[in-house]
C-alpha cells in the first residue's frame with residue numbers, strides 16, 4: 001500500500017515537472033507580450049506584469065496586416081496538406097497492401113528522403129520554381145511543403161493501414177467494391193483518427209516553415225506568410241520584443257484551435273468492433 | 277443458387293506450393309466442409325473461390341459461368357470471415373445492406389431484406405447499433421446476416437465459429453445447419469474442427485498440405501477412411517494404430533495382436549502375406565469384458581466424463597509405430613485408448629479385460645498409409 005502511494009507521488013511529480021518544462025516558454029511568451037518593452041530587461045524579472053497591456057493584440061493588428069499573413073499561411077498549409085494527403089493515402093495504402101517487386105526498397109527510399117534537411121533542398125527548389133515562374137506565388141511553398149510532408153505522412157499512413165485487418169477490404173470487395181472503392185468507402189472512414197493525426201502533422205509542418213517562405217516569397221509582400229511577416233517586425237537596431245511576442249501568440253492560436261477540434265478523432269479506437 | 281466446379285486449381289507462393297491440383301464438384305444446395313490441420317490451404321482455397329486470391333492455374337465455375345478471372349464482386353458469392361470483418365463505421369443495418377447498396381438495389385428493397393434477415397437471425401433489435409457495441413455472438417450473427425441478405429449463389433465461410441466460446445459454438449453450429457436447410461444455398465465451410473465437419477457437412481473434404489485426402493459423406497468418412505491421415509483425423513479420440521505384420525492363413529490374412537492370431541477384414545488376404553501393416557481400431561469399438569478377441573491390461577490412466585470413460589493403456593512395444601518426424605503426439609503413439617460407454621465405476625489400479633470384434637479393424641499399408649479393404 002505504502003509503496004503504491006510513493007509510486008503515485010513520484011509519477012505525478014514527474015508529470016508536473018514535464019508539464020512545467022513544456023509550458024514555461026509559452027507562459028514566458030505571454031508575459032513578454034503583456035509587459036511594457038522597457039520592463040523586459042529588469043532584474044529580477046517579474047513573473048507577471050504589474051499592468052498587463054491587453055491592448056497589444058489590437059494594436060499590432062492595426063499596425064501590420066497580420067490577418068493577411070495568417071490567411072496566406074492557412075492557404076499554404078491547406079494546399080500542401082491536401083496535396084500531401086491525396087498522394088500519401090494512395091502511396092501508404094499501396095505500400096501497406098500490395099507486394100510489389102522492389103516495394104520494400106521503394107519504401108526505404110521514401111524513408112531516406114525524409115532524412116534530408118529541408119534547407120538542403122531550398123536551392124534546387126528555387127531553381128525549379130524560377131523555371132516554372134512560381135517564385136513569389138503561394139504555389140511555390142505549397143509544393144515545397146508538400147515535398148517535405150509527403151515522406152512523413154506516407155510512412156505514418158502506411159503504419160496506420162497496417163493495423164487495419166485486410167479482411168475489411170476483402171469483405172468490401174466481396175460486397176461489390178473495386179479496390180479503390182473499398183479504400184474510399186471502408187478503409188478511409190475507418191482510418192479517420194490516423195488521417196486526422198497525419199493531416200495535423202502536415203499542417204503544423206507547413207505552418208511552422210520559415211526557410212522556404214523566406215526564400216521564395218520575400219519579394220511578394222502580399223503573399224507573406226505569418227512566420228515571414230513576423231520576422232519583418234524585428235528591426236535592425238531596435239526590436240519590440242513585446243509586439244513580436246504578441247504576434248507570435250496570434251500565430252500559434254490557429255494551431256491550438258485545430259488541435260482542440262481534432263482531439264476526438266486523434267484519440268482513435270474507431271476500428272474497435274471490426275473483429276471478433 | 278448454383279453448383280460450383282473447381283478444376284485442378286493450384287496455388288504457389290514463390291516456391292511454396294500451397295494447393296496441388298485441387299478439384300471438387302459441388303452440387304447446387306450442397307453443404308461442403310473443407311477440413312484439415314492448420315496451414316493445409318483451406319483459407320487459400322476459399323479466397324481463390326471468392327476471387328480475393330488468384331489461382332496459379334486451374335479453373336473455377338459457379339453455375340455455368342466461368343468465374344476464374346472475375347472480380348470478387350462479380351462472382352455473386354458472400355463470405356463470412358473468421359474475424360467477421362464488420363465495417364466498424366456503419367450500423368448493423370448498413371453493414372448488412374452494404375452489398376445490396378453496392379449493387380444499386382433501391383433503398384426500400386434493402387430495408388425489407390435487411391429486416392427479414394435480421395428477424396431470421398434474431399438481431400432485429402440491434403439494427404441501429406455499431407459493431408463495437410455488440411457481443412461476440414451478436415457480431416457473428418451480423419456477419420451471417422450480411423451474407424444472407426445478398427441472396428448469393430453461394431456462401432463461403434472461413435471458420436466462422438472459432439471465436440465463440442464452446443457453448444455458443446455448439447448452439448450457432450446448429451443454427452447455421454438450420455439456416456442452410458431453410459435457404460438451401462450452396463455453402464463451402466472451412467474449419468479445422470472435425471466435430472463441426474461431421475455434424476454440419478453433406479460432404480467432407482479432408483486436406484493435408486494442399487492435397488485432398490478424401491471426399492466423402494461424414495458417415496463414410498468415419499467408417500471407411502481412405503488412409504491413415506483421414507483415419508486419425510476423424511473421430512475423437514482418434515483411432516488407435518498398431519504396427520503389425522500380416523501373415524497368410526487359409527484364403528485370408530491374420531496378424532498377431534496382443535498375442536492372438538486375429539483374422540483381418542480384408543478381401544484379398546493372400547496378397548498381404550509378409551507385409552508390414554498398421555491395424556486401426558477405434559476407441560469406441562473396444563468393449564469392457566471378454567469378447568471375440570480379449571486381452572487383459574493394467575490401465576495407466578482412466579479419465580471419466582460421467583457417461584463415458586477413456587481408458588489409457590500402454591501399447592506393447594511390438595505394436596508401437598516409429599516416432600515420425602512430423603511429430604505425432606508421443607502419448608498417442610505409445611498408448612491405446614478405449615472409450616467405454618456407460619461404464620461401471622472402477623478403481624484405476626485394478627487390471628481390466630478388454631475385447632474387440634476383428635470385423636471392426638481397419639487395415640493400412642504401413643509404407644503408403646493407404647487403406648486396404
Ligand SMILES: Nc1ncnc2c1ncn2[C@@H]1O[C@H](COP(=O)(O)OP(=O)(O)OP(=O)(O)O)[C@@H](O)[C@H]1O
Nearest residue numbers: 289292294312313314315316317318319320321468
Ligand atoms: N500471402 C502468403 N504468402 C506466402 N505464403 C502464404 C500466404 N498466405 C498463406 N500462405 C501459406 O499458405 C499455407 C496455407 O495457408 P492457409 O491460410 O490457406 O491455411 P489454412 O488451412 O487456412 O490454415 P488455418 O487453419 O491455420 O487457417 C500456409 O503454409 C501459409 O503459410
Ligand SMILES: [Mg+2]
Nearest residue numbers: 318319320434
Ligand atoms: Mg485459415
